[in-house]
Amino acid sequence: MATFEDRNTIAQCVDTLLTELRGPGPQFDPQAAVSVAGQIATDSRLGFALIMEDVLTAEVIGIAVVSQVTAVRASGHYGILQELWVDSRYRSAQNGRRLLSAVDREARARGWPMIEVSLPIADRPDAERLVAFYESMGFTSAGERRRRRLPRPG
Template sequence: MIIRPASAADAGIVAGFVDALLVELSGAPSRPEARLRMAAELLAGDDRVFGFLAFAGEAPVGVIMLAESVAIYAGGAFGVITELYVVPEQRSAGVAKRLVAAALDFGRSRSWGRVEVGAPHQPAWERSFRFYLREGFTEVGPRLKFLL
C-alpha cells in the first residue's frame, strides 16, 4: 500500500472518489463533470486544500481530502477532513486508517493544533463514526449547515 499526496494531475481520481462518496452517503445524483472541475481547481495550488491518495499496486483505492481553517477556539490553524473514501472491496483492509495517519502527520508538519471531521448521519453510518473513535477522535457534537 502506497499513500502519497494528491496533485492537480490526480484531479480525475479524486473527483471520481468524491463523486462515489457523495452518491453513497446521500443518494445524490452523480455529477462527475462538476466534481472534476472543482477537484482540478482546488488541487491546482490552493494552499488551504490538501489530499492524499492510497494505491494498492497501481490501482487507486482511496482518498482523503483536508482543508485548513483557523479559529480562536482551536488556537489558530487546524485541519478539517472534508472527504474520506475507500473503494468498497478495500474497506476493512486498513486503507482508511493509513489515510487518516497521513492526514494527521501532515497536520503536525503544518503545526495544526487539531484535525476535525464531520461524521455522516447516524445511525445509518455508525460504522464510519466508530472508525473515527477508534482512531482517537473524540465527539464534540453535531455540525449544522446553511446553504448560501
C-alpha cells in the same frame, strides 16, 4: 500527495462516496468538483488531498481530502477532513487507518493542532460503523454541526 493531474480521480472517488451515502445531492456538480479538486491539489493554503494506490495494479484504494480552515478558537489553522473514502474491495484491511495516519502526518507537518470530521447523520448507511471507526482513531465528539443552504444567486 495528490497533484493537479489527480483531480479527475479525486472527483470520481468523491462522487462514489456521495453515492454510497445516498447522494450526491444537488450541490454536487461533477465539473466543478474536478476544478475544486485541482485547486486543493495545487494550492496548499486550501488544504491537501491524498490518494492511496495499490502498488502492483495502480488501482485507487482510497482518498482523503482535507481543507485548511482558520479559527480564533484554534488559535490559527487546522484541518477539516472533508472526504475519506476507501474502495469497498479494500475495506477492512486497515487502509482507512493508513489514510488517516497519513492525514495526521501531513497535519503535524503543517503545524495544525487538530483535525475535525463531520459524520453522516444516524440514518445513513453504516453511520454506526463510521462513528466506531473514527472513535477508534482517537476522534471524540465535539458537538453537532448544523447547516443552512443559501439560495443560489440569480
